[in-house]
Amino acid sequence: MTFSITANDPQSKARTGTLTTEHGPIQTPIFMPVGTAGTVKAVHQRELETDIDAEIILGNTYHLYMRPGLEVLNQAGGLHGFNGWRRPILTDSGGYQVYSLSNTRKIKEEGVTFKSHIDGSKHTFTPEGVMDIQRTIGADIIMAFDECTPYPCEYGYARQSMEMTHRWLGRCIDRFDSTEGLYGYKQTLFPIVQGSTYADLRRQSAEVIASKEREGNAIGGLAVGEPAEEMYAMIELVNEILPADKPRYLMGVGTPANILEAIALGVDMFDCVMPTRNARHGLLFTTEGIMNIKNEKWSRDFSPIDAGLGGYASTFYSKAYLRHLVKSEELLGGQIASLHNLTFYLWLVRQAREHIAAGDFVAWKNEMVVRLMQRL
Amino acid sequence: MTFSITANDPQSKARTGTLTTEHGPIQTPIFMPVGTAGTVKAVHQRELETDIDAEIILGNTYHLYMRPGLEVLNQAGGLHGFNGWRRPILTDSGGYQVYSLSNTRKIKEEGVTFKSHIDGSKHTFTPEGVMDIQRTIGADIIMAFDECTPYPCEYGYARQSMEMTHRWLGRCIDRFDSTEGLYGYKQTLFPIVQGSTYADLRRQSAEVIASKEREGNAIGGLAVGEPAEEMYAMIELVNEILPADKPRYLMGVGTPANILEAIALGVDMFDCVMPTRNARHGLLFTTEGIMNIKNEKWSRDFSPIDAGLGGYASTFYSKAYLRHLVKSEELLGGQIASLHNLTFYLWLVRQAREHIAAGDFVAWKNEMVVRLMQRL
Numbered sequence: 208m209t210f211s212i213t214a215n216d217p218q219s220k221a222r223t224g225t226l227t228t229e230h231g232p233i234q235t236p237i238f239m240p241v242g243t244a245g246t247v248k249a250v251h252q253r254e255l256e257t258d259i260d261a262e263i264i265l266g267n268t269y270h271l272y273m274r275p276g277l278e279v280l281n282q283a284g285g286l287h288g289f290n291g292w293r294r295p296i297l298t299d300s301g302g303y304q305v306y307s308l309s310n311t312r313k314i315k316e317e318g319v320t321f322k323s324h325i326d327g328s329k330h331t332f333t334p335e336g337v338m339d340i341q342r343t344i345g346a347d348i349i350m351a352f353d354e355c356t357p358y359p360c361e362y363g364y365a366r367q368s369m370e371m372t373h374r375w376l377g378r379c380i381d382r383f384d385s386t387e388g389l390y391g392y393k394q395t396l397f398p399i400v401q402g403s404t405y406a407d408l409r410r411q412s413a414e415v416i417a418s419k420e421r422e423g424n425a426i427g428g429l430a431v432g433e434p435a436e437e438m439y440a441m442i443e444l445v446n447e448i449l450p451a452d453k454p455r456y457l458m459g460v461g462t463p464a465n466i467l468e469a470i471a472l473g474v475d476m477f478d479c480v481m482p483t484r485n486a487r488h489g490l491l492f493t494t495e496g497i498m499n500i501k502n503e504k505w506s507r508d509f510s511p512i513d514a515g516l517g518g519y520a521s522t523f524y525s526k527a528y529l530r531h532l533v534k535s536e537e538l539l540g541g542q543i544a545s546l547h548n549l550t551f552y553l554w555l556v557r558q559a560r561e562h563i564a565a566g567d568f569v570a571w572k573n574e575m576v577v578r579l580m581q582r583l
Numbered sequence: 584m585t586f587s588i589t590a591n592d593p594q595s596k597a598r599t600g601t602l603t604t605e606h607g608p609i610q611t612p613i614f615m616p617v618g619t620a621g622t623v624k625a626v627h628q629r630e631l632e633t634d635i636d637a638e639i640i641l642g643n644t645y646h647l648y649m650r651p652g653l654e655v656l657n658q659a660g661g662l663h664g665f666n667g668w669r670r671p672i673l674t675d676s677g678g679y680q681v682y683s684l685s686n687t688r689k690i691k692e693e694g695v696t697f698k699s700h701i702d703g704s705k706h707t708f709t710p711e712g713v714m715d716i717q718r719t720i721g722a723d724i725i726m727a728f729d730e731c732t733p734y735p736c737e738y739g740y741a742r743q744s745m746e747m748t749h750r751w752l753g754r755c756i757d758r759f760d761s762t763e764g765l766y767g768y769k770q771t772l773f774p775i776v777q778g779s780t781y782a783d784l785r786r787q788s789a790e791v792i793a794s795k796e797r798e799g800n801a802i803g804g805l806a807v808g809e810p811a812e813e814m815y816a817m818i819e820l821v822n823e824i825l826p827a828d829k830p831r832y833l834m835g836v837g838t839p840a841n842i843l844e845a846i847a848l849g850v851d852m853f854d855c856v857m858p859t860r861n862a863r864h865g866l867l868f869t870t871e872g873i874m875n876i877k878n879e880k881w882s883r884d885f886s887p888i889d890a891g892l893g894g895y896a897s898t899f900y901s902k903a904y905l906r907h908l909v910k911s912e913e914l915l916g917g918q919i920a921s922l923h924n925l926t927f928y929l930w931l932v933r934q935a936r937e938h939i940a941a942g943d944f945v946a947w948k949n950e951m952v953v954r955l956m957q958r959l
Contacts (some may be wrong), residue, residue, distance in 0.1 A: 244907070244908075244911050244913055245904070245907065245908075246908055246913050246914075246915040248913065248914055248915070249914040249915065249918070250915070251895075251915065251918065251919075252899065252900075253895065253899070274907060274910065274911050275882065275903070275906075275907040278883075279882060279883060279903060279907070282883055282885070283885055283901075283903065283904075288885070289885075289901075289903070289904055289907075290904055291899055291900065291901075291904070506651065506655060507654075507655055507658055509658070509659055509664070509665075519627075519629065523628065523629070523667055524628075524667065525659075525665075525667075527651070527655060527659065527665070528621070528659075528665055528666055528667070530651075531620070531621065531650060531651040531655070531665075532620075532621075532622055534650065535620050535650050537620055537622050537624065538622075538624055538625040538914060538917060538918070539622040539624070539625065539626070539627065541914060542625070542627065542914070542918065543627075
């Protein structure tokens with residue numbers, strides 16, 4: 208994998224770049240739609256490619272390990288072979304799901320033992336095991352196995368957890384570097400900065416992660432309930448330490464405003480379930496602000512969902528029609544809203560790139576964070 | 584509306600024709616996907632037009648009357664304006680839903696009083712009211728208000744009900760003929776033959792319906808639980824009476840075999856929720872037979888869903904991937920299966936047309952009813 212910076216914003220840490228994988232290039236800053244169980248919910252693969260123009264999507268190790276399972280994925284030639292997505296894929300390490308979905312999990316130095324949320328069966332994830340699983344899934348970018356601490360988190364626990372995440376990282380790297388991809392293309396491993404909202408821990412973690420000299424680095428454990436200002440402060444200090452010539456991935460973030468602010472702080476990659484999950488509840492992100500399509504005020508608004516955005520979902524269907532579908536709990540409602548919201552998120556990062564290249568990113572960003580977050 | 588027969592099968596009553604509406608032509612025999620609440624469940628409008636190539640879709644008067652309601656539909660310029668579908672639409676009369684969905688309904692000579700399945704509010708449908716509602720929805724083809732008897736049905740009740748349906752038909756025609764379409768194009772009204780499974784009642788009803796000399800005629804009250812042979816017998820005798828130069832619509836039918844047999848008996852139009860409803864439960868109709876995609880046997884079958892059918896859903900996605908989605912209750916599973924099944928149903932009627940035109944329909948039909956109904 209190679210990464211080259213193509214433009215630097217003079218007034219912020221924002222930059223544009225090209226990340227090249229064997230499944231094609233990714234222009235950064237980029238938003239990566241979340242394809243939990245090998246599908247971006249309610250969206251066809253060709254819609255992702257053509258309408259949304261997603262350049263990379265996520266898969267979740269925990270979900271894919273549970274269903275369809277590693278044997279099926281291996282026989283399919285990995286997740287690309289299984290779901291037909293031809294562009295790059297990134298998989299998380301499964302850590303986050305193990306903590307949030309499993310009703311019983313036990314974290315030890317060796318790894319995490321947990322019960323399946325589907326059938327209650329018992330499983331263990333270790334750093335080595337998670338590397339092997341991600342080799343089988345075959346994503347272009349795979350993530351280290353970490354512990355994502357909750358918010359708030361006591362200092363003592365945050366430090367111990369971070370230190371274990373660092374020891375686990377060593378084991379992940381050992382396993383990853385002594386194995387090879389199974390399907391004839393290279394994979395790359397991103398380590399993850401932890402440390403909760405403690406500046407000294409975040410600095411310490413960023414230094415450990417930077418010292419590993421991997422091809423890209425991630426910031427985890429944020430957007431878990433802390434105030435946005437605290438999140439931005441952590442990103443800022445971590446990004447001073449993480450190398451500027453490597454892509455930086457902020458995990459699980461966030462709102463359009465979060466993304467623009469983090470881009471200004473030098474983040475290159477984002478993922479979040481928000482555009483698809485909110486879509487299924489009728490919450491739309493548009494070029495004019497946020498819309499709850501269930502509101503009565505849209506019932507006779509026959510104008511397009513978002514004429515300013517363009518694209519099929521946003522211009523073919525009206526607000527009133529989408530409202531009717533969502534209120535009636537029709538499947539097409541979630542489909543249209545998901546397609547719209549993801550089209551919007553990809554438009555947002557493309558716009559950011561253009562403004563970084565044009566040198567007016569900060570002024571544009573400051574205007575957009577206000578406009579995009581207002582309630583319509 | 585005009586209808587012209589383009590070919591007659593020498594060995595059966597099957598024929599091909601062209602039905603022309605102000606929203607475009609319909610080649611018959613045709614299958615009409617059911618768009619209950621103004622949406623064919625889980626299918627985008629452009630998929631209906633491009634992938635499935637549906638020539639006409641259905642809307643349900645009962646559902647549309649409940650949500651979004653007549654005011655919204657009227658302001659939108661009718662259902663076409665509301666959902667963006669540019670080709671012809673047919674609406675049922677709401678009768679079937681009133682009987683099957685409403686927990687309390689009272690049938691009187693004047694009309695039917697019932698409670699909404701959504702909020703329990705009380706409503707009355709009369710023949711005149713249902714004509715007005717269908718004027719507001721604005722479908723190209725609208726249906727008379729009838730009573731659809733259950734199966735089995737006592738002779739006395741079936742006769743009384745049929746006679747009331749005939750009286751209601753008179754009121755429907757009076758109202759329809761004394762009003763005009765609201766949106767600048769013509770609508771047409773199809774009357775409905777009833778009579779349960781009683782040959783004498785069916786004959787009597789077909790004669791009454793034929794005597795009205797409308798532009799098309801429908802056969803209702805079948806596929807409600809009676810044996811297929813009884814259904815075919817009723818269709819056969821009704822079609823001897825319904826004029827051959829008008830389209831014949833068999834309501835709510837059916838399996839691929841039902842459709843082919845009814846085409847052989849001279850039916851031109853079909854609708855059924857089966858392809859979409861079964862799809863959401865993982866039941867697929869394919870060119871090789873019927874598949875329950877949830878079966879373990881498909882878990883490692885990475886071949887296309889139905890290579891013989893062609894089209895996006897059926898050739899891009901594999902059986903194993905679709906099985907995974909349906910088992911995981913992912914929305915995309917229902918989307919792919921619905922797109923596939925409807926593509927199959929439209930392929931089926933197009934194939935039927937080709938074989939009627941080629942003169943080998945019966946031999947082809949006899950082979951297909953066996954092949955298409957076998958369990959894979």
